Amino acid sequence: MRKTGLFALALTLLSSSAALAETNIRFTLGWKTQGSDAAMLLAQEKGYFAEEGLNVTIDQGEGSGATVTRIMSGTYDAGFGDINAIIQNASARPDEAPVMVYNMWSNPPFTIVSRKETGIESPDDLAGKTLGGAQGTPTTRLLPVFARSNDIDLDAIRIDNMAPNLQEPMLIRGDIDGAMVFNITSYFNLLLNRQDPDADYNWLNFGDYGLDLYSNGVMVSQAMIRDNPEAVAGLVRAINKAAVEIGLDQEAGGDAIMAYDNLVSRDMEMRRLRFAYETLIVSEETAELGIGDLDDERLARAIDIVVEGYELETTPEVSQVFTRQFLPAREERELVYEAN
Incomplete structure (x- = not known):
């Protein structure tokens, strides 16, 4: 009994150490539960975050632009939101604005x-x-x-x-x-x-018609990039794995949506999921660069458009808005979309 008790205690201590070693990440969605959030929810449901040593708490959002201000306030470490809101805040508060690390919506909505x-x-x-x-x-x-x-x-x-x-x-x-x-x-x-x-x-x-902008993707705080780059890379790997998987199996995304929030309409959110892929995510650029990446020259033009439209005083650099340093290898980001 003594050996059994000591063994059980050892297992408990090991489990506690593993739990303490996990990195906690507070993640905000862009809005209420929607099919367009499926990649984050699938990464959570299938344990892809856990495999990266991450304990991710996912909360509903208040708008894709609000994702930026939620992260800047320190309430959240990361989220799914609009890159154009990053541009606005990088102009006014360059030391506080989050950075996009995984672009998803290649086409603007x-x-x-x-x-x-x-x-x-x-x-x-x-x-x-x-x-x-x-x-x-x-x-x-x-x-x-x-x-x-x-x-x-x-x-x-x-x-x-x-x-x-x-x-x-x-x-x-x-x-x-x-x-x-x-x-x-x-x-x-x-x-x-x-x-x-x-x-x-x-x-x-x-x-x-001329406003070739980017839009939503995964963004993280500058503090997280500075203090825990390994966690940022793990977060991106997990979401990328789920996003690529959903391209071939949308029903898996639907299962994850319902597991997160069983009060939404599965039929409606499955339709929204497919709309996001077919209208916003899949593009010639995604086929060339892989999901998650973007074209720097196009982003520079997009920054100029936002600076003009919002009458911003300064023009942020591309590096202040987006970084690809955490992206998985190109072959891991090959997106094949087959509606099912």
Whole structure:
């Protein structure tokens, strides 16, 4: 009995030491539980974080831009959010802004959505129309840059400011001709309002008309990069493993979503997951560089666009916004997407 007791005590001490050796990471999502978060949730559900010696706590978010401020406050170490919010904060508070370490959305979600009957099929069709937008959102803030890039007279467009939750209802009623939105949000808001966003609506994606921006990905605090780079690399490896896996098996992502939050609609979030991959993640650039990476020259242009749109006083360097030092090897980031 004595030997058995000592052996049990030894196992307990070893287990305690292993637990103490784990790195705790507080991770914030960009919004409430959504299919676009599947890579982080699958990495958690399948133990990929644990395999890297990480104890990751995942909380719901308050907006992809808020991810940056949550990390800057010190409440979170890492999160899933918008690289353009990093650019804004790197301009004003370069010593505090987080850094993107794994870019996921190669295509920007910034869009003007309109009912097809309004005839808005190209930027030229916006003259004389009324657009609804929420103040401070990237799509609304970048409209002047979009207009200048496409030789549109901004004075010929009426802008109605409104809360984000009013945009789709007012669009459906015909109170506005178009709404300045995130496509991955508005598409599903329309579905929830029993609309057909494909058959009955047009989508002017800013990325197709000169505003070749990046968007969401995994970002971490500068303190975490400085103090625990091994943990950053492990975090990226785990999320990359899950993101690549979901490309071939979306149902695995759906299982992880439901394991995290069984109150969401699996059908709706599976559709959102596929929308994220097909519309925002999969691109010619992703095929060339692999998921997680980006093109420095394109990012430099994107930084200039954001500096202009937000009238920032200084222009951040690419290295202040993104680093690839934690990315797995290119062959490990090969993304093959097969809808299932």
